[in-house]
Structure formats: C-alpha cells, structure tokens
Amino acid sequence: MYLESWKGSEYSLLEKFGLKQIRLNLPFRLNHVNCFLAEGENGWKIIDTGLHNQETMDRWKKELAGKEVTDIILTHYHPDHFGYAGALQKKTGAHVWMSETDEKNGKLSWEKEAIEGLEQNYRQAGVPEDISKRMKNNTMEFIPRVTPYPTVNHYLQEKETLVLGNNEYEIFSAPGHSDGMVVFYNRENNLLLSADQILPKITPNISYWFHGDPNPLKSYLNSLDRLSELDAEIVVPSHGRPFYGANDRIREIQAHHDDRLNVTLELLNEGGTVYDICQKLFRKTLTVHEMRFAIGETLAHLEYLRFQGECKREMSEKGYIYHR
Numbered sequence: 001m002y003l004e005s006w007k008g009s010e011y012s013l014l015e016k017f018g019l020k021q022i023r024l025n026l027p028f029r030l031n032h033v034n035c036f037l038a039e040g041e042n043g044w045k046i047i048d049t050g051l052h053n054q055e056t057m058d059r060w061k062k063e064l065a066g067k068e069v070t071d072i073i074l075t076h077y078h079p080d081h082f083g084y085a086g087a088l089q090k091k092t093g094a095h096v097w098m099s100e101t102d103e104k105n106g107k108l109s110w111e112k113e114a115i116e117g118l119e120q121n122y123r124q125a126g127v128p129e130d131i132s133k134r135m136k137n138n139t140m141e142f143i144p145r146v147t148p149y150p151t152v153n154h155y156l157q158e159k160e161t162l163v164l165g166n167n168e169y170e171i172f173s174a175p176g177h178s179d180g181m182v183v184f185y186n187r188e189n190n191l192l193l194s195a196d197q198i199l200p201k202i203t204p205n206i207s208y209w210f211h212g213d214p215n216p217l218k219s220y221l222n223s224l225d226r227l228s229e230l231d232a233e234i235v236v237p238s239h240g241r242p243f244y245g246a247n248d249r250i251r252e253i254q255a256h257h258d259d260r261l262n263v264t265l266e267l268l269n270e271g272g273t274v275y276d277i278c279q280k281l282f283r284k285t286l287t288v289h290e291m292r293f294a295i296g297e298t299l300a301h302l303e304y305l306r307f308q309g310e311c312k313r314e315m316s317e318k319g320y321i322y323h324r
Helices: 010-016 054-063 085-092 101-110 112-124 128-139 216-228 246-269 274-281 288-307
Strands: 017-025 032-039 044-047 069-073 095-098 154-155 162-164 165-175 182-186 191-195 235-239 313-314 319-323
Touching: 010 017, 010 162, 017 054, 032 101, 069 085, 095 274, 101 154, 112 128, 112 319, 128 288, 165 216, 216 246, 216 288, 246 288, 274 319, 288 313, 288 319
Parallel strands: 044 069, 069 095, 095 154, 191 235
Antiparallel strands: 017 032, 032 044, 162 165, 165 182, 182 191, 313 319
C-alpha cells in the first residue's frame, strides 16, 4: 500500500534517508519519472536524469542552483532515465555510473543502423507497412532526447556498494525491463530503490526490442524471484509513489504475467503474427509510441512461450506466424 500511514508525505520519508525526489514530467501516458538527488561528502549525486528536452533542462537548472554535482548514477538506458545524462555531464563535469550492458544498449538503440533495421523487423512481426514506418520514425524522434551520450566513468557491478544520502546501498542486477538495469538496496532500513523493476500501480513494460536478451520476460521473472528474497519493506519506485511491501507487489506482478501468458497461449490456438496477437491483447486505441511497446511486450510473451516449448514460430509471406 502507499505510505499514507507515514507521518507526512513521501517527500518527508525520503528526506529521512537523505534523498530528494525530483519528479519530472514526461510527454506520454506514463506522464512522469522519479529521479533523485542525494548529498555526498564532496557534492551531490543524481540518480537518473529524465529526457533531454527543455522542460527537463529548466528543472535541473533550478534544482542544481548552487550545488556541485559529482556523480550521475543511471539505473538503465531507457530515454526517461538516461536521456539527459550526457548533456548534464557536460554542464557539471560529473562522473557517470551505469551498467556496462546498458551503456552499450544506450549507444546502440538510437544509431542509424539499428533504427533502419526496425522497419524490417516490424514487417516480420506482421505490422502493416504504414504503421511500421510510423513506428520507426517515432523511434528516430528520440535521438535528440537521448543525445549527446554520456561518457561512462564507472560500470556498476552486482553486490558493489555505494553511499546515497545517509545510507549505504548494495547494487543488484535486475535484467528484464532492460538487459542491464540495476536497483539499490539498503539493508539497515530494508529499503529498495526499485527503478522500473517493481512499480506500485502498473506492471513494467517487458519488451523484446530485436536485440540483446532473447527472452527478457524470463529474465524479468527471475529478477523478481531474486529480489523477493530481500523482502523489502519500503519500495521507492521510478514511477508512482513509494509503498510498503515489495513481496506483495511482486506476487501481483507475477500473477499478472501468468494470466497474460495463459491468454496469449489461448490466442495461439488459431495462430497469428505478432501484430495479430497484439491487437487481441491490447484492445484500446494506442498511439504510435504505445504501439511500439505493445508489439515489444507481445513479442516477449510469445518468445517466452516458444522457449518453454509451448508454441512454435514459422516464417510466412505475412511474417512470422506463432501457433501452438
């Protein structure tokens, strides 16, 4: 549940741990991202940066007035977390920390070769030509929102520790939402900075983006199992408000994916392309941006089932056909 029972707001809770939440607006249905500031011995540390756009730039200029920034720590490479890191590094001279895997993904995903290949990948997924072009173009629109790329000075490692605010945190790898995402856990307070791994009201998008981990849903579910061993009491996510009870939420997310996999498997009795199955799984009207995520998530569920031996995939003139 949310932290209504805590005296004061979640902001006062975070201040107790030496953290300040910076809620940045996003121009999507998922309309915000939570970034964080933590004061260190020699200056300030930033956790995630938001998109590289004017609104984000103005907000960070206000928040950082009079502050020296020593470090920018990135949980993963997605634009709403990684996008402004390079430009902010240039302004502040800060060191950037992130996983090596997601540094590579962050510098691959918006390069010309990768983007030009997207249209063919979408066509093989059965997406109509006009929609494929629009989805590719939507990806290209993110280039100015994620560049310039940061220079990564330190690769975050599993079980490494770092001090954020008043406490020491262990780094845990949590692949699935991205191949190299990391989360931060403080044992003393049983507090998890969960990034996009565990969110309070929505399930994180788990997509296959035609590169990297071929079975991201399996990796994500395995990550949830590992984090459940911590049994974190307080969860501070990158979207939504802090809440109590990581394991309660983990069980809800696991049940969601079980249900989604069962529905997907039933749809495969008739078979179809990724696009065919996606239209049946996501019945509301989607923007082009949302369609990219819906296709990626449908593909991740189909590939999970294929690796489990519960469905097959064959190439046809319409693209790949999945069936039981």
